[in-house]
Amino acid sequence: MNKKMLVSTVLSSALIASSFSATNVLADSSKAAKNWNDNANVPVFVKEKIAKKRTANNAEDAFNYLEENTEETGIKNPKGKMHVKQVQKDELGMTHIRFNQTANGVPVEGAEVIVHYSEDNEVVAVNGHHVPEAEVIDTTPEVSSVAALQRAKEAVNAPAELSAAPTSELVVYPTRNGNYLAYKVNVNFLTEEPGNWFVFVDANTGKVIDQYNAIMHTGDDHQQAVGTGVLGESYKIHTTKVKNPKEGAIFSLTDTSHEGLDGINTIDAKAWEIYTNDSASWKADELKPAVDAHYNSEQVYEYYLDEHGRNSLDGKGMAINSYVNFGNDYNNAFWTGHEMVYGNGDGSFFIPLSAGLDVAAHEMTHGVITHSANLKYKFQSGALNESFADIFGVLIDEGDWELGEDIMGPGAVADGRTSLRSLSDPAKYPVGATYAPYGDGEGNYPSHMDEYYELPEELDNGGVHINSSITNHAAYLIGEEIGKEKLGQIYYRALTVYLTATSNFSDARKAIVQSAIDLYGTESAEVTAVENGFDGVGIYE
Template sequence: MKKRYTLPVVLSSALLLGSVNGVLAQQQVSQDSIQAEVEKKWNENANVPLFVKEKFAKKQNASNAGSALDYLAENEKKLGIQKAAKNLQVKDVQKDDLGMTHVRFQQTKEDVPVEGTEIIVHFNENNEVVSVNGYHNKTVSNDNVDTKAALTKGEAVNIAKSSVDAPEELTFEPTSELVVYPFVEDNSLAYKVNLNFLGDKPGNWFVFVDANTGEVIDQYNALLHADNLKTKPINGIGKGVHGEKRTLHTTKETQAGEDTTFKLYDEVHQNLEGIYTYDYNTDEIFENHSNAWVSDYESPAVDAHYNSEKVYDYYLNEHGRNSLDDNGMPIISYVHFGEDYNNAFWNGRYMTYGDGDGEYMVPLSAGLDVAAHEMTHGVITHTANLNYRNQSGALNESFADVFGALIDEDDWEVGEDIMAPAAKEDGRTSLRSLSNPDKYPVSEEATPYGDGQYPKHMDEFYDLPLEIDNGGVHINSSITNHAAYLIGEQIGKDKLGDIYYRAIATYLTPTSNFSDARNAIVQSAVDLYGENSEEVTAVESGFDQVGIY
């Protein structure tokens, strides 16, 4: 009988190629009771969505934060945002190529950020407010929230470490920020703690600790020079996982009394700190005594290094974005992670690739769309910063898939280059399909919540609990993936990329849902191509066809 290849447990909710978030959260059984409580307490609906388009807005003195606050104050009743000058802090001001200015505010309570709430005011080139969107919490302004913490940041970090079984050695120093956190019947002061570590169960955990009681309110896994050394950039040759010949930008290092070495780091790009490729087993940058990288052990590093530059070039050349943070941050990849590890992830700082098990998958760095997917998670972190749960998390995954299919432009599949031959023979030729999502089954644990296949319409939406795939971030993303495919088939991938990039960089906020995404993408098409353009019609049609109105 022909052997059938089914997704191993680690794939059932993670590969799925996001950060490793969903599956690792699920594997930590001790978290189940906490997650059950989270479902009862966490209230995304406390944050009220806002999307107002102005056709005849009053002209402001300038397109800046002050004018934006004036507009919000003058329209307090219409917008429902009380005492904007007191309760909003400027987070960012951007001017784009269309001459528009976008002022992004963070809602606060006595200068403490309110989690999940941002308001963006958009000016045209004539200093007129043309739209306002985002989320704000109406209850916080009138609620008597004590913003003085009884716990210290250090105490909150220790509680957070214990709650996720963090190892003693963390990859980065933990961060802790005081926030107001929304509940169904309350708004509580909490420390938002970020813990980042590798090991057997890598994590990029966000843990919310009540700043007065020490209770863990919520948590989710959001899996992202020697002296006298002379260096010289130099082109090398490498062999990829599938045998492709790659031209690589590497560095030649020479030092007195030592042999010349060649390393997989590239510091030739202007205003970019560099592109660096590490071996997870040694925690060192790949090095060689020749500039020919042709061994089987080196091939995953060759692909990771090559594909990182391809994705960097795409965002720079197509969208004018300088690295993931638009400020030249280093692009770092680790390969050879884990043993038979069928996954890749962005841990908030860098990309990590498993080698696959050889039966279901080959080394995951072989896929340009995989690299594009993971690096786009990094772009999202530094733009819309979509929360990695429920619909906002599904959007996070969807945008990563869409840009994976745009950068690896040959088809509308994700992961077709990382499937092992035996899996392909059994009919699993990719991880996900934007054009035909329902040709693949979902995980066994998600099947009871739907028809067992990836959905392509809101009628097939999986209403999953948080402990399964963070509420369906990989599964329900296929609905918005399919919308992107339908739009792209009408207007082409170049225009689709311009519209989608503008949506995440300009309009979306951390708690945006599918309807917000439709509004943002339609508005982006209007900005770029005009109100009654065929591009706007295509976007509206694409979302109509998947039931997002």
């Protein structure tokens, strides 16, 4: 007899920042001469190192550097207008000081500038986004945060029961139509149409300025147990043995075996309880999707720990929670901003989606992105969000360059859909009929900027799952030259060190080239491969 044990979790709010980018730069530490972006107020440094050795590599010196170069950067009075968000030291000995722009102490959404130091205390790169016009806005709200929260809930038809406590933060929100003082409200719920909504409510009028759903699709004693997955494979999994005074011991899909990690939990989405079993053998048919999710979560966790020294999705050991058995015949998997959720598929197009290691890696990488670059989930930054998730999906499930090949149902295979997306040959699959008119007429997933889909925001958040195949293909071209291990090192560094919330495709090229320079040197084959890969898909500086 299978039983379930109630899971008690503390869910943190999602952190997916957003803004219209007024500046967009990346410095190349290898070369000299200044190059200017007419629309930017932060310099692009190229050709050689940009500063002599400095006395320190801390936030105070970074402030001083920005102050000394205010004419070039356009950041006047940086100590009064920039807030230190993060100081990061990496394995190369580099230090990265990340600032968030503020206006009268109110953060400017998506506006970040990063100062990068070499191990010799040289400022070797400055990149980010700065919105000078946002600094003159009146930051006194007329509308209360309570009223803004209610307006946000109404705008997204939020149910009475939310899966996490909503959050509300006063920000300056840059748009193409001007800068607004706004409440950034996050509302999260799990229904048949799940939501991780970010709603920006004008703090003076109470009107909704912008909104988008950032659901990103696709005394206990720990024991080693054996389970069978959906595809019939046997796995060794870590479970927890819990003594029950009335009925003896039961085993739960809770892994507490990793030091510094708050646990890996696999939960029944219908009962909201951790899966349990009366033995250490997890082979019943109804348990197979849960076994896959549990095993795959540990594999992805270990990849990020072993390859990149990252302890869980936030880098700080947060619990990894996966909800399985979501919805009815639900053909999707997603990251909510807090946890992974897997549908069981309809049996024709998809089988249970937790069966795919690359699917689990994709969704968990969305969690890594949430806690690093925070790429805004629409248009090109959203496409990069999806692309990085796809890329790490195929890096972790390393046998091929296909995403989702293990979870396609018999109906999909019969129709020629043997995977969800292909990084090596994106055009092998058509986009949906709704999206096709916005492309070049071929109606297939693009692999070059000549095939880019100019989609409105209401369709796929501006093409996050479609245009991502362009940068996916660039990664494939690079990986074929240098191998998947080096590709992972370069892309992880770009994601966690250089990219910001509003980065676009050009930013990504610069960040990934810079990361290759950091790791392998200016004239290395790896840098050449990166440049050739992006040239090959039409993404230039």
